[in-house]
Amino acid sequence: MPSSYSLPDVLERMYENQLALEAALMELTLLAEQQGSLEAGVNVRGALHALGDNAGYIKQGLARLKGGSST
Numbered sequence: 001m002p003s004s005y006s007l008p009d010v011l012e013r014m015y016e017n018q019l020a021l022e023a024a025l026m027e028l029t030l031l032a033e034q035q036g037s038l039e040a041g042v043n044v045r046g047a048l049h050a051l052g053d054n055a056g057y058i059k060q061g062l063a064r065l066k067g068g069s070s071t
Contacts, residue, residue: 008065015058022051 025048033041 008062011058011062011065015055015062018051018055018058022048022055025051 025044029041029044029048032044
């Protein structure tokens with residue numbers, strides 16, 4: 001394990017956690033919808049949409065911090 005953590009490394013882990021949480025929430029949403037909680041499903045999908053949008057920005061920012069793409 002590295003003795004110091006760079007900002008890009010820490011942010012990459014946070015990004016990976018966000019993707020994992022997004023996937024877990026989607027699984028729970030599908031289960032809730034199957035059990036008839038359609039309104040809750042709609043609400044969670046709205047939040048998941050925001051997570052997905054933000055994930056794109058995070059990924060682009062990470063690429064810039066690591067010296068990758070400038071777009």
